[in-house]
Amino acid sequence: MKNQYVGDLGDFGKYALLRAFIGAGVKVGVNWYLTENDGSTDGKFTDYLNKDKMSRYDPDLFDTLKTIAFKPDKSVFDIQNSGILSDTVFYSELLDLKGTAEDRVHKRKEWFEKSIKALSDAELIFMDPNNGLLESDDPSKKNAEKYVLPSEIEEYFNRGHNVVYYCHKGRRGFGDWESYKSLMFERIPEAKPTVLTYHKGSQRSYIFLIHEKDFVQYRKIIDKFMAWKRSDVFSEEYTSKGNTAGDVTGEGFSVKGSDGITVTIEKRADANIRIIRSDHPNAVTIVSADSFLDRIIRLHTVDTIKK
Structure with missing residues (x-):
């Protein structure tokens, strides 16, 4: 992140997403991965604030950024x-890695250790580098300050935090992008992954690594966020782990009716219910747990009235 990016089109999507978690009661921490301004035109895409089209996605956010972006x-x-990011903890120390390769390694380590303390109260840590993930995990590399390191993501996750980090597709082709965005899923196999991509301006992706105990809650937040018009500007991407939201948890049962049709009912990782009929095995029905219970109650009520 650079100060010059504040309030631009990409910034709007980022804050809208974080506000969904804040509004649901999740304690968010932001590590800006703040680097010096570079005098480029990056971050000057603020003209959207002179129109009202984007305000419908988050009016309060839109109005607030309008007072900031042109300063x-x-x-x-x-x-x-x-x-706009209420009750959030921040780590805003500049990531300045000037010096020798040895200096850069030492400075990076010291800088990151401070972030651990600053963000210790956060449940979800958002990591906001300029470019994304540095595959080599080498802090001595030139321009390493523009990236998060895999070991840093791993450190946050292993300390009990859920993590979401910004990732830029750039000019990667489909195959390279699939490998790149899935790298941390291979490194932390116990994490439940989700990838949301923001399509206004250049493609910006937000890659989540979620602890299993929090996955149902986070999926509900994401699904609600996407359901209210945000699917116009965000999409969810496939990951190398497939659709982990749809993984069956192992809790389920089958019932065979008098007509010989077997109905299998299974609970998914996102807490929704999957229903499969033996006469139409490829036609899978997905319903929320509440909807499923409503159906059962209605059927029971009708049966009771008939009796």
Whole structure:
């Protein structure tokens, strides 16, 4: 992240997503991975704030960014002080890796250790580098400050935090992108992955690694977020682990009716119910647990009335 990016089109999508988790009661922590401004035109895509089209996705966020984005000295501290990410903890120390290769390794280690303490109260940590993930995991590399390191994601996750990090597709082809976005799923196989991609401007993806105990809650937050118009600007991507939201948890049963048809009912990882009929094995029905119970109650009520 650079201060010059504050309030641009990509920033809007990022904050809208984080606000969905904050609104659901999740304690969010933000590590800006803040680097120095570079004088480029990056971050100047703020014209969307002069129109009303994007405001429908989050009016309060839109109005607040409108007061910040055009300031000549805008910074992440404007976001922190604005209230749009309420009850959030931040780590905003500049990631400055000037010096020798040895200096860069030492500075990076010291910088990251401070972030662990600053974000210790967060349940979900958002990592906001300029470019994404550095596959080599080598902090001594040139421009390493523009990336998160796999070991840093792993450290947060192993300390009990859920993690979401920004990732830029760039010019990667389909195969390279599939491998790149799935790298951390292979490194932390116990994590439940989700990838959401924001399609306004250049493609920006947000890659989640979620602890199993929190997965149902997080899926509900994401599904609700996507259901309210946000699917116009966000999409969910396939991962190397497939659709983990649809994984069967092992809790299920089958019932054979007098007509010989067997109905199998299974609970999915996202807490929805999957129903499969033996006469139409390829026609799978997915319903929420609440809808499933409503159906059972209605059937029971009708049967009771008939009797």
